[in-house]
Amino acid sequence: MLKIENLQARIEEKEILKGINLDIKPGEVHAIMGPNGSGKSTLASVLAGREDYEVTGGSVDFLGKDLLELSPEDRAKEGLFLAFQYPVEIPGVSTTNFMKTALNEKRKYQGLDPLDAAQFLKLMKEKMKLVQIDQALLSRSLNEGFSGGEKKRNEIFQMAMLEPKLAILDETDSGLDIDALRIVANGVNQLRSKDNAFLVVTHYQRLLEYIVPDYVHVLYKGRIVKSGTKELALELEERGYDFIKEEVDQAIA
Amino acid sequence: MDATSNIKSAYAQLEGKSKNLSAFQEENWKTFSGIGIPALKHEEWKYIPIKNVFKASMNIAVEHDAFDQSALSNYILPGTEDANHIVFYNGRFQEHASKINEKDKLVVKSLEIAAGDEDAAFVETNLGNSQGYHPDGVNALNGAFAAGGAFIKIKKGAVISQPLIIYHFADSSNGFRFSQPRILVSVEDNAQVTIVETYVNHGGGESLTNEVIEICTGRDSITRYIKLQNEGNLSNHTGTTHVRQLERSNTHAVTITLDGAVVRNNLNMVMEDEHAESHMYGLYLLKGNTLADNHTIVDNRMPHCESNELYKGIMDDQSTGVFNGKIFVRKDAQKTNAYQSNKNILLGDQASANTKPQLEIFADDVKCSHGCTIGKLDEDALFYLRARGISEKNAKALLLHAFASDILGQIENEAIKNYIETLISDRLSLEA
Ligand SMILES: Nc1ncnc2c1ncn2[C@@H]1O[C@H](COP(=O)(O)OP(=O)(O)OP(=O)(O)O)[C@@H](O)[C@H]1O
Ligand SMILES: [Mg+2]
Numbered sequence: 001m002l003k004i005e006n007l008q009a010r011i012e013e014k015e016i017l018k019g020i021n022l023d024i025k026p027g028e029v030h031a032i033m034g035p036n037g038s039g040k041s042t043l044a045s046v047l048a049g050r051e052d053y054e055v056t057g058g059s060v061d062f063l064g065k066d067l068l069e070l071s072p073e074d075r076a077k078e079g080l081f082l083a084f085q086y087p088v089e090i091p092g093v094s095t096t097n098f099m100k101t102a103l104n105e106k107r108k109y110q111g112l113d114p115l116d117a118a119q120f121l122k123l124m125k126e127k128m129k130l131v132q133i134d135q136a137l138l139s140r141s142l143n144e145g146f147s148g149g150e151k152k153r154n155e156i157f158q159m160a161m162l163e164p165k166l167a168i169l170d171e172t173d174s175g176l177d178i179d180a181l182r183i184v185a186n187g188v189n190q191l192r193s194k195d196n197a198f199l200v201v202t203h204y205q206r207l208l209e210y211i212v213p214d215y216v217h218v219l220y221k222g223r224i225v226k227s228g229t230k231e232l233a234l235e236l237e238e239r240g241y242d243f244i245k246e247e248v249d250q251a252i253a
Numbered sequence: 254m255d256a257t258s259n260i261k262s263a264y265a266q267l268e269g270k271s272k273n274l275s276a277f278q279e280e281n282w283k284t285f286s287g288i289g290i291p292a293l294k295h296e297e298w299k300y301i302p303i304k305n306v307f308k309a310s311m312n313i314a315v316e317h318d319a320f321d322q323s324a325l326s327n328y329i330l331p332g333t334e335d336a337n338h339i340v341f342y343n344g345r346f347q348e349h350a351s352k353i354n355e356k357d358k359l360v361v362k363s364l365e366i367a368a369g370d371e372d373a374a375f376v377e378t379n380l381g382n383s384q385g386y387h388p389d390g391v392n393a394l395n396g397a398f399a400a401g402g403a404f405i406k407i408k409k410g411a412v413i414s415q416p417l418i419i420y421h422f423a424d425s426s427n428g429f430r431f432s433q434p435r436i437l438v439s440v441e442d443n444a445q446v447t448i449v450e451t452y453v454n455h456g457g458g459e460s461l462t463n464e465v466i467e468i469c470t471g472r473d474s475i476t477r478y479i480k481l482q483n484e485g486n487l488s489n490h491t492g493t494t495h496v497r498q499l500e501r502s503n504t505h506a507v508t509i510t511l512d513g514a515v516v517r518n519n520l521n522m523v524m525e526d527e528h529a530e531s532h533m534y535g536l537y538l539l540k541g542n543t544l545a546d547n548h549t550i551v552d553n554r555m556p557h558c559e560s561n562e563l564y565k566g567i568m569d570d571q572s573t574g575v576f577n578g579k580i581f582v583r584k585d586a587q588k589t590n591a592y593q594s595n596k597n598i599l600l601g602d603q604a605s606a607n608t609k610p611q612l613e614i615f616a617d618d619v620k621c622s623h624g625c626t627i628g629k630l631d632e633d634a635l636f637y638l639r640a641r642g643i644s645e646k647n648a649k650a651l652l653l654h655a656f657a658s659d660i661l662g663q664i665e666n667e668a669i670k671n672y673i674e675t676l677i678s679d680r681l682s683l684e685a
Contacts, residue, residue: 076642092655
């Protein structure tokens, strides 16, 4: 579904991604862990099409298309979704209003008729239940004055509405209380199917107890330096990143 | 013939024709002859090349041009067919074409007549009050031609249910049209009214409308005022809306500028008595070469008054937005609350904005604040929306619409709000 080969990217003059390789197949869940500043959000942003980053090498194939050639909106319409680490506050635009625009633009792209008001409302209700989010929140200005947890839950709500083929969750678990964590994980699990895939960026093993990954990767200094199964996450939780950092830094030296 | 001698010959035709306003006209003519049209070095006109707008070839109407009544129906704001309509044509009040439904509550007549009947005392004290705030040739020139104006009175305690919509037609089919509407409004004690002004340039040529409207809001009255400017890009405008607020009166003004060549709006709120309240909102959504300049004044003369002000601008292409907000708090005006904010978004690389708050405070127990911003569209917000599959064009439209929406939300009349909303959505070309 997603095949990343030797992806390199920089911002201003700073090299951040230094050759990422990753292959995600339908139905799989991949987790990416790694110390602060290692490039996890950068990878997510580059995949979503943020233009501040300059791709200096490598390729990304998404469902047979050259992802890097597509505009951010077309990537989304092709089925890519990014749950932001820091969701943006947009005064004057409600979640409901902008989701309707987003959903209908996607349907148009797919050659489908737009949803009318009643159909849209029905879909909303269904997805609201899934992530246990309140109507009042969705009518307010997008993320404005939302608590940290509400913002994250709103990201998952949007994911549920858009039903992406590949969802990248960038630290969606950060700032969530235990109940919210369970609700978010539940939302993700209900959307899991053999046809779609997840790339979950997290610092905590805790989330992976709820969303059980098929693979765990460690990103360090712009490279994936170690890959394994869910046991790797447990080992990291116990030992921290030092042992991996040492291995890598020695290899470079 | 230059612009001034053109104006002179028009004034000569008019001189001596008015019975009740000739002294007022003469006095203004004297002022105008002395100082003329302001140059760029005039502090209050430094962003506006107003001298260039006054063309030698201007057509100035001094006699009553006949207005074709049937033309009005093409321009009625949608959903306001039942409103009270007042028509000005080439700057002159057209009584025959105006339509007042609530005649028992509302008096509309020519200013010339009002200056000689039972309203003469009101005219005497209120006509020309704006001159003290704008001692320039533009204001005086309007005064010199005041006899073509209208007088409006909302009677004591009257609640006018339908808005009072003033249509200003400028006929530019025979070349550059220069019009000078003059309006004097008395909102008597406890009365409530919504006054709307809108402008139509028909004929497709150039025009300049130099308007003065002076309003006195009585005790406990509520006045809503909407000024909508959406003429073509050949239409120039210099207008002053001057409000003298008496005790506990409440004024709410919304100024929307969507098109024009050179546009200057002065809005003055003079808090002459205690507990007066005024709200001033503005939206200028500019494109092409439009230059729109909003100058506002809140003059707090007495204690316990409150004012709120928010102006927002979106400038595309090479357009320019100017905001100047003066707040005076005089020595006696303790316990004044005055807030002001101006926010601008520049879309075009060649677009520009100038913003200047100007607070002069001589009382010590007051709460005043002001803030202004000039920026581009928020890149993070734009990316967020695009990452959800919304095209760049629609994402921009959504953000701009959101930016404009808190000004639109201030318009209480649903029909007028919806109409302006449509104009703005069309402009931003938001596709559902
Ligand atoms: N706009 C930018 N300008 C300069 N440097 C940047 C910019 N964006 C990211 N970086 C740098 O790139 C590096 C990687 O950042 P990134 O946000 O991808 O890290 P991360 O792995 O997501 O970290 P965290 O776990 O803290 O979220 C950091 O050193 C960061 O400072
Ligand atoms: Mg990050």
